[in-house]
Each structure stands twice: as structure tokens, then as C-alpha cells.
Amino acid sequence: MSQSPLAIKTDNVGRIYKKKAAKRVSRASSPDSSRQLVALDGVTLEVEKGELFGLLGPNGAGKTTLIKVLTTLLTPSFGSAEVLGYDVVREPKAIRERINMVSGGETSGYGILTVKENLWMFSQFYGVPTKEAHRRSDELLARLELTGMKDTRVSGLSTGERQRMNFCRGFITDPEVLFLDEPTLGLDVHIARVTREFTREWMRKNPERTVLLTTHYMAEADELCDRIAIIDKGRVLACDTPENLKRMLQAQPVFQIRAGGLSESGIDGIRSTTGVIGLTQEFDLETSHHSLNLILQEESVISDVVGAIGAAGGKLVGLEKHEPTLEDVFVKLVGRSLKEDVTE
Ligand SMILES: Nc1ncnc2c1ncn2[C@@H]1O[C@H](COP(=O)(O)OP(=O)(O)OP(=O)(O)O)[C@@H](O)[C@H]1O
Ligand SMILES: [Mg+2]
Structure with a gap:
């Protein structure tokens, strides 16, 4: 086998943003560190081609920030990063x-140009031959269900339609490494599925193609990704296949509990029960029940949890053990649910 470079390789890469002070602060009371934000705090990753x-x-x-460093839009503050062997x-x-x-x-794209013209222009920035550019453009527009809008000016597109055009723009140059930063943000369920299927097919056609993707949708990461790095506060907390990440929780049972009559302080009491590793909650407005997802140190802890629900004045409605999901892994590593961040 030839010594082909990795698609992406980072070595302890970091990025510090200088924060602009909102108010004038005296030097003595403001050490330099308070005006710095460590967005990436030493990330080491290796992504193979394919x-x-x-x-x-x-x-x-x-x-x-990591994507901006890898796409050369931001320089790292420390450490190093390579894409396809290039620094x-x-x-x-x-x-x-x-x-x-x-x-x-x-909101990229030139509003005055049509969808088709925009794709054509981007293909020409990268020197895609004319015939091939048209072929790719027609194929992408058809797949993303935009053929009927190819002559519409970009300024007249809805947010989701514009996002679909941006998606086409990413593929039209047939990149060796494609960076997709929240590509399904704002897309409806059907088109989001189309983009996932298209991405997979595109990769299957050429095993050298690589995609680095960020997403807030746990199911999307689970379904689509070969490997996942869970990151928080600029650090990688875990990096593995979705299956292996879920296996990390095999020894720690995950329970779903439904209960009525719980207050926030009651839930805090349950959370602080010895042996509870993680707890996330959802409230069902219709039934006024809380749905609690609990990761436990061991199965026997469940009796203490049930006791804590009673002590908090709650009424147990349902209890079941389930297979760990990527969401559970995330809660265990980050300490809270990713859903809490998402405004859907
Ligand atoms: N230009 C900037 N100047 C100062 N701080 C910044 C800048 N861009 C990002 N940050 C900060 O750096 C940190 C990382 O931001 P980043 O955009 O990389 O996060 P993210 O993981 O992409 O988040 P999201 O899920 O919201 O897109 C945040 O604390 C953010 O406030
Ligand atoms: Mg982001």
C-alpha cells in the first residue's frame, strides 16, 4: 500500500480568540487571560481518507472554529493541522x-444571480470543465429537488431552498475533503434525509472522498458517521465509532422513568442520588408528566432513585431500561443533554 497522507491530521491544535472589551477596564484589574477565549484547547485528531x-x-x-482552521480561514494559535498532507x-x-x-x-451566493448561475460560477472558480459542470449542476439540482427553481434568483429563495443550493455548491467542485458545518440546519425532515443519502452515495462512488461534518442531530451523527469526536469546551472527550461509543455505556444501565408531580428541586434531588451518573429531563405538557433519562452506576441504584422520587412528592408512572443511545453517551461525557442547546 502506498503511503497516502491522512485526509485530516491535527496535533494539539488550539485557537484563542481575543475578546474585545465591552467597556474600558483598567489594566490592573484585567489580566490578559480575562480577555482571551480558548475556543480550541489542544485537539488531536486523525481522519483517514474515505x-x-x-x-x-x-x-x-x-x-x-476547528472547521475554520482546517479550511485555512483561521490560523491556529498553537499546535498544527494538516489537510491531505498540506499544512x-x-x-x-x-x-x-x-x-x-x-x-x-x-447567506452566501449572489442574490442577483439565479440558482443555476451561482452553481456555474462556483464551478468555474475551481476550473471544472464546462460539460462536467453542467452535468454535476443538473444532477445536484435534481437530487435536491431544485430543478424547478434553477432560473430563480437566489434573493428569491426561502431559507431552506438557499441551504439546499449551498449544499449543491459544496459538491459541484468534487472536493477531496468536504467540510459540512450543520448542513441540515433548517431543512425539513424529507430534504435532510435526501442530503444524508446523497452524501453517502457520493462517498461510495469514490472511496478516497472524505467528509467532516458537524451536527446537532444525534440521530444524524449515529446514522451517518463512521466515527465521531465528541467535543466540549474546545477539547475532544471521546472519539470512536458510534457503536463503540455506545458500548462505553454497556456496564452502566440507562433507565427511562415517567413521573408526575415533580418540581425542579425534586429533580435536582434525584440527580444528586448516589450512583446517578447522568440525568436529563423532558416535560410533557399534555400529561404534566416528566420523562427522566437516567444513566446509573449499576442497576441496583434504581431502588434509591424510586425512593428519591417518592421523597420529592413525585408519583411513578412508568419505568423501563433501554439500550444506550448516542445521546446517553453525550450526557455522560458532557454532563448535559445536547437537546438543551437546540432551538428547534
Ligand atoms: N470571532 C470570534 N471572536 C471571539 N470569540 C469567538 C469568535 N468565534 C467564536 N468564538 C467563541 O469561540 C467558542 C467556540 O465557538 P464555535 O463557533 O467554534 O462553536 P461551535 O461548536 O461551532 O458552536 P455552535 O454549535 O453554536 O455552532 C465560543 O465560545 C464562541 O463564543
Ligand atoms: Mg458552529
Whole structure:
């Protein structure tokens, strides 16, 4: 086998943002560190060619910052990073020619141009031959159900339609490494599924293609990614296949409990019961029941949990043990639910 470089390799890479002070503060009372924000705090990752690699983490975890460093839009403050064997600081041009990026919610594209013209323009930035550019454009527009809108000006598109066009733009250059930052943000369930299927097919057609994706949707990460890095506060907490990540919880049973009459302080009491590793909650407005998801040190802890519910004045409605999900792994590692961040 030839010594092909990794698609992505980072070594203790970090990024510190200088915060602009909102108010004038005297030097003496403001040490330098208070004006710095460590967005990436020493990330070491290796992504092989052909991998669909996911970054999962709450808001502000550093996902977009990492993507910006890898796409050469931001320089690292320390450590190093390579894409396809090229250094992000020394060889940005070589990287830019070989990659592409799509960010969810971005407003890019030239409003005055039509959808088709926008895709054509981006294909020409990368020197895609004419016939091939048209072929790819037609295929992508058809797959993303935008053929009927190809002559519509981008300024006249809805948010989701614009996001679909951005998605097409990411693929039209046939990049060796594609960075997708929340690609399904704002897309309806059907089109989100289309984008996932398309991404998988696109990778299958050429085993050298690599995708690095961030998502807030746990099911999307679970279904789509070969490997996932869970990141929080600029650090990688775990990196493995979805199956192995879930296996981490095999020794720790996960229970779903439904209960009525619980207050926030009652739930805090349950959370602090010895042997409870993680607890997330949802409230059902219709039934006024709380649904609690609990990760326990061992199965026997459940009797103390039931006792704590009673002590908090709650009434147990249902209790079942279930297989760990990626969400449970996330709760165990990050200490809270990813859902708490998402405004859907
Ligand atoms: N230009 C900037 N200047 C200062 N701080 C920034 C800047 N961009 C991001 N940050 C901070 O860096 C941290 C990481 O932000 P980043 O955008 O990488 O997070 P993220 O994981 O992509 O979050 P999200 O899920 O909300 O997209 C956050 O605390 C954020 O406030
Ligand atoms: Mg982000």
C-alpha cells in the first residue's frame, strides 16, 4: 500500500480568540487571560481518507472554529493541522484547491444571480470543465429537488431552498475533503434525509472522498458517521465509532422513568442520588408528566432513585431500561443533554 497522507491530521491544535472589551477596564484589574477565549484547547485528531467523520458538541464547543482552521480561514494559535498532507499555515493554497465547505444558515451566493448561475460560477472558480459542470449542476439540482427553481434568483429563495443550493455548491467542485458545518440546519425532515443519502452515495462512488461534518442531530451523527469526536469546551472527550461509543455505556444501565408531580428541586434531588451518573429531563405538557433519562452506576441504584422520587412528592408512572443511545453517551461525557442547546 502506498503511503497516502491522512485526509485530516491535527496535533494539539488550539485557537484563542481575543475578546474585545465591552467597556474600558483598567489594566490592573484585567489580566490578559480575562480577555482571551480558548475556543480550541489542544485537539488531536486523525481522519483517514474515505471516512465520514462527525464532530458532535454543544453550542460554543469549538466545532466551527476547528472547521475554520482546517479550511485555512483561521490560523491556529498553537499546535498544527494538516489537510491531505498540506499544512494549514504554510500551504493554504494547496488545501483550498482540494476542499470545499458548506455551512448551515450561511447567506452566501449572489442574490442577483439565479440558482443555476451561482452553481456555474462556483464551478468555474475551481476550473471544472464546462460539460462536467453542467452535468454535476443538473444532477445536484435534481437530487435536491431544485430543478424547478434553477432560473430563480437566489434573493428569491426561502431559507431552506438557499441551504439546499449551498449544499449543491459544496459538491459541484468534487472536493477531496468536504467540510459540512450543520448542513441540515433548517431543512425539513424529507430534504435532510435526501442530503444524508446523497452524501453517502457520493462517498461510495469514490472511496478516497472524505467528509467532516458537524451536527446537532444525534440521530444524524449515529446514522451517518463512521466515527465521531465528541467535543466540549474546545477539547475532544471521546472519539470512536458510534457503536463503540455506545458500548462505553454497556456496564452502566440507562433507565427511562415517567413521573408526575415533580418540581425542579425534586429533580435536582434525584440527580444528586448516589450512583446517578447522568440525568436529563423532558416535560410533557399534555400529561404534566416528566420523562427522566437516567444513566446509573449499576442497576441496583434504581431502588434509591424510586425512593428519591417518592421523597420529592413525585408519583411513578412508568419505568423501563433501554439500550444506550448516542445521546446517553453525550450526557455522560458532557454532563448535559445536547437537546438543551437546540432551538428547534
Ligand atoms: N470571532 C470570534 N471572536 C471571539 N470569540 C469567538 C469568535 N468565534 C467564536 N468564538 C467563541 O469561540 C467558542 C467556540 O465557538 P464555535 O463557533 O467554534 O462553536 P461551535 O461548536 O461551532 O458552536 P455552535 O454549535 O453554536 O455552532 C465560543 O465560545 C464562541 O463564543
Ligand atoms: Mg458552529
